[in-house]
Amino acid sequence: MIINSLTLQNLRNHTFTEIKLGDKLNVIYGLNGSGKTTILEAISITSISKSFLPVSDATIINFNEQYFSILAKGTNDLLLPYFCGVKYNAGKRKIINNSYGDSLTPKDIIGEIPVIILSPDFKNITFGAPQDRRQFIDTILSQSSKAYMEDLFELKKCLKQRNNMLGKYQKEGVLDKMQFEIWTEMLIKTAAEIMYRRQLFIREFIPFFEQAYNEVSSGIEKVSLKYLPYHFPELNEKDIQNKEYFMEINRKIYDDLKFAELKRGLTLFGPQKDEIAININNSAAKETASQGQHKSLLISLKFAEFEFLKKIRNETPIILFDDIFSELDSSRSNHTLELILNKNAQSIITITENSYIKQIVPQKLNTKYFKVNSGIVEVVE
Amino acid sequence: MIYTSQAIEKVVEYFSSLPSIGRKSAQRLTYHLLKQSPEFVEGFAVSLNELKQYVKYCSKCFNYTETDPCPICSSQKRDNTVICVVEDPNDVMALEKTNGFFGLYHVLHGVLNPLDGISYEDIKIKELIARLSGIEEIILALNPSIEGEVTSQYIAKIIKPLDIKVTKIASGVPVGSSLEFSDELTLTRALEGRVVL
Numbered sequence: 001m002i003i004n005s006l007t008l009q010n011l012r013n014h015t016f017t018e019i020k021l022g023d024k025l026n027v028i029y030g031l032n033g034s035g036k037t038t039i040l041e042a043i044s045i046t047s048i049s050k051s052f053l054p055v056s057d058a059t060i061i062n063f064n065e066q067y068f069s070i071l072a073k074g075t076n077d078l079l080l081p082y083f084c085g086v087k088y089n090a091g092k093r094k095i096i097n098n099s100y101g102d103s104l105t106p107k108d109i110i111g112e113i114p115v116i117i118l119s120p121d122f123k124n125i126t127f128g129a130p131q132d133r134r135q136f137i138d139t140i141l142s143q144s145s146k147a148y149m150e151d152l153f154e155l156k157k158c159l160k161q162r163n164n165m166l167g168k169y170q171k172e173g174v175l176d177k178m179q180f181e182i183w184t185e186m187l188i189k190t191a192a193e194i195m196y197r198r199q200l201f202i203r204e205f206i207p208f209f210e211q212a213y214n215e216v217s218s219g220i221e222k223v224s225l226k227y228l229p230y231h232f233p234e235l236n237e238k239d240i241q242n243k244e245y246f247m248e249i250n251r252k253i254y255d256d257l258k259f260a261e262l263k264r265g266l267t268l269f270g271p272q273k274d275e276i277a278i279n280i281n282n283s284a285a286k287e288t289a290s291q292g293q294h295k296s297l298l299i300s301l302k303f304a305e306f307e308f309l310k311k312i313r314n315e316t317p318i319i320l321f322d323d324i325f326s327e328l329d330s331s332r333s334n335h336t337l338e339l340i341l342n343k344n345a346q347s348i349i350t351i352t353e354n355s356y357i358k359q360i361v362p363q364k365l366n367t368k369y370f371k372v373n374s375g376i377v378e379v380v381e
Numbered sequence: 382m383i384y385t386s387q388a389i390e391k392v393v394e395y396f397s398s399l400p401s402i403g404r405k406s407a408q409r410l411t412y413h414l415l416k417q418s419p420e421f422v423e424g425f426a427v428s429l430n431e432l433k434q435y436v437k438y439c440s441k442c443f444n445y446t447e448t449d450p451c452p453i454c455s456s457q458k459r460d461n462t463v464i465c466v467v468e469d470p471n472d473v474m475a476l477e478k479t480n481g482f483f484g485l486y487h488v489l490h491g492v493l494n495p496l497d498g499i500s501y502e503d504i505k506i507k508e509l510i511a512r513l514s515g516i517e518e519i520i521l522a523l524n525p526s527i528e529g530e531v532t533s534q535y536i537a538k539i540i541k542p543l544d545i546k547v548t549k550i551a552s553g554v555p556v557g558s559s560l561e562f563s564d565e566l567t568l569t570r571a572l573e574g575r576v577v578l
Contacts (some may be wrong), residue, residue, distance in 0.1 A: 100384045145565070146564065146565045146566070147565040147566055147569055150565070152568045154527060157527050158527060159529075160496055161494070161495045161527075162495075164495040164496050168495070176500055176501055178535060178538060178539075179493055179495075179500070179501065179531065179535055182531050182534045182535055182538070183495075183531060185534075186527065186530070186531060284520075290473055
């Protein structure tokens with residue numbers, strides 16, 4: 001997919017901006033707070049229906065206005081035209097249209113414009129809590145399977161209901177035992193479904209990750225991913241072939257934790273406690289990796305996501321890198337940029353300093369430069 | 382907003398408290414009523430009064446009725462060995478329209494939902510168990526939400542030991558639509574519920 005033109009209205013400090021993007025590398029530069037990231041956010045909204053930053057839709061409307069609207073026009077890998085428009089009026093439902101229909105829901109457009117987003121905020125994938133890693137794989141999996149998305153939704157509901165019953169028992173000492181058992185059975189079934197898919201996904205994803213890490217760091221270290229469901233014994237080849245195995249183990253774990261759950265008034269098992277370990281030379285990256293290795297890991301995860309999405313969706317994703325070069329030293333930046341160019345995809349990167357990128361990108365590569373100043377974008381020749 | 386009459390405001394309040402009616406629709410309805418003849422409004426008010434006065438629960442199936450037991454429960458033509466369990470009186474109407482079910486009904490008036498504080502005592506499960514003598518089959522026709530599913534299993538767990546057949550309606554591809562327009566979850570369910578030919 002390539003976005004040819006992007007129009008944004010009343011998004012943060014952009015009152016009206018129209019950009020014609022290039023097919024290859026696009027560099028957006030300007031001072032802090034000038035509105036560079038907003039352009040990436042706009043693409044994110046037309047792709048995954050929301051900003052990649054943890055903000056609500058209402059807060060990104062220009063503060064003098066009541067609404068924002070975005071229109072992205074592009075061409076997909078089959079050279080067919082595609083457009084997606086999103087309009088949001090404060091307090092109302094988002095109005096989403098694309099080439100295939102009007103007044104769509106976010107679910108309908110997710111994945112139509114596949115994007116790979118990297119921003120300094122995403123450091124937590126390798127650094128932070130297991131939740132950040134779960135979110136990372138859930139985002140990819142949801143784009144590849146709607147059934148998985150529904151299962152996640154069901155899990156959330158199950159947990160809420162079950163926790164409510166447990167909480168009530170803790171406070172008031174009452175529990176409808178029979179109903180509780182049925183909710184438990186429901187949770188075990190949904191949990192098995194999600195865990196089964198997660199481990200399948202991770203096994204599929206590992207080769208992509210290994211290769212990407214090799215490219216990013218010229219491969220001295222060996223990296224791997226490991227799926228560690230909470231309280232499970234070591235997974236081996238034979239067991240993970242069927243969902244029944246996951247149901248069986250979950251049932252056993254529930255038996256062990258039954259009383260602890262009643263005492264704490266909380267569900268203590270399930271995929272909401274899964275960990276996905278990132279290992280480097282067979283030890284946990286979270287604890288042993290250096291700052292530089294963390295950065296390489298993060299970039300490789302994103303490049304692996306690129307290749308994976310490209311394969312399953314049969315459409316080249318767009319690369320959006322927000323201000324990551326400020327975090328990398330010059331040789332790493334050089335190398336990352338080279339890798340981006342090798343992907344032969346449309347990429348849009350933001351940077352505070354222009355002169356630096358001009359050094360490393362030869363002019364003949366059709367790179368397009370945009371200078372942003374207080375929400376006004378101009379093309380720089 | 383300032384209304385020029387308290388009477389108007391009151392009616393608007395009442396209308397907008399109804400399901401799927403917002404303030405704007407409530408206003409439109411109220412002004413529409415104002416334009417009608419006094420006889421019409423009188424008739425409307427009387428019929429509303431009668432609704433609460435005459436309509437009550439059937440003591441057997443807990444559907445709404447004016448006569449107790451309701452026409453379905455007292456009918457000689459119905460098969461009184463089969464009970465179809467539904468969530469809501471609306472569902473009885475939907476099933477009756479099919480003209481394909483001739484058993485009796487039982488309306489639960491809700492499903493188990495711990496979050497909303499709806500438990501075993503709040504819905505008509507006890508009443509269902511009380512009328513099981515002489516019944517050969519219970520058909521569970523609850524909505525395919527998680528709560529509906531849990532309620533179905535709950536009832537099945539109670540009734541199965543009594544040696545009564547418990548069945549659940551199938552879920553899958555709607556008639557008149559085609560496979561390609563069905564979502565993944567519906568298709569998965571349809572595959573699970575496939576039948577041998």
